[in-house]
Amino acid sequence: GENVEQHPSTLSVQEGDSAVIKCTYSDSASNYFPWYKQELGKRPQLIIDIRSNVGEKKDQRIAVTLNKTAKHFSLHITETQPEDSAVYFCAASRIPTFGRGTSLIVHP
Amino acid sequence: DAGVIQSPRHEVTEMGQEVTLRCKPISGHNSLFWYRQTMMRGLELLIYFNNNVPIDDSGMPEDRFSAKMPNASFSTLKIQPSEPRDSAVYFCASSKGYNEQFFGPGTRLTVL
Numbered sequence: 001g002e003n004v005e006q007h008p009s010t011l012s013v014q015e016g017d018s019a020v021i022k023c024t025y026s027d028s029a030s031n032y033f034p035w036y037k038q039e040l041g042k043r044p045q046l047i048i049d050i051r052s053n054v055g056e057k058k059d060q061r062i063a064v065t066l067n068k069t070a071k072h073f074s075l076h077i078t079e080t081q082p083e084d085s086a087v088y089f090c091a092a093s094r095i096p097t098f099g100r101g102t103s104l105i106v107h108p
Numbered sequence: 109d110a111g112v113i114q115s116p117r118h119e120v121t122e123m124g125q126e127v128t129l130r131c132k133p134i135s136g137h138n139s140l141f142w143y144r145q146t147m148m149r150g151l152e153l154l155i156y157f158n159n160n161v162p163i164d165d166s167g168m169p170e171d172r173f174s175a176k177m178p179n180a181s182f183s184t185l186k187i188q189p190s191e192p193r194d195s196a197v198y199f200c201a202s203s204k205g206y207n208e209q210f211f212g213p214g215t216r217l218t219v220l
Contacts, residue, residue: 001166032206032207034208034209043199043211043212043213043214044151044199044211045211046208046209049208089151095153095156095163095164095206096153096209097153098150098151098153099150100150101150101151
């Protein structure tokens with residue numbers, strides 16, 4: 001089955017800085033890579049996703065890059081704001097296998 | 109649409125009791141997923157259904173756990189007998205095919 005590794009487990013940045021979260025996956029057949037954001041006490045919600053036929057996707061301050069050869073993908077958040085503070089999960093494969101999550105803390 | 113509905117939102121029970129969690133997926137979605145979330149193990153996929161048929165239950169911890177989906181608008185996750193280590197937040201999610209999953213609000217289960 002699929003195995004997803006996510007790093008770092010905790011990321012602390014100052015407001016306005018950029019944040020990068022990285023994930024690797026094992027199954028070369030995986031073709032869908034979503035990112036979910038989970039605020040404290042809330043449910044995970046999709047913030048961006050990418051499919052294997054695309055190398056990069058951007059939505060305002062959020063971008064995701066995918067390197068299929070190396071089997072890794074990353075989430076980039078620019079100009080971070082305190083409301084970006086949450087746990088972020090990456091996932092891979094058609095039946096999502098989630099990473100362990102990254103707790104992002106944005107200090108005002 | 110009301111989104112994915114789960115009940116109960118909170119459940120406190122004693123060890124050995126049967127627990128039943130319920131989920132109503134978004135109308136028109138044909139895939140349904142049950143997850144368990146704990147600090148120690150993160151977000152674990154327990155089982156998923158496609159068109160009401162269980163496709164992969166390899167994440168179900170043991171025989172004490174069972175899940176059913178009798179129709180397209182209802183699913184249950186049952187734990188019998190429950191144990192303290194089953195304490196967690198259980199999420200149900202649905203999707204249309206293999207696309208964005210929409211999560212329910214979760215059921216916080218505490219087994220004393």
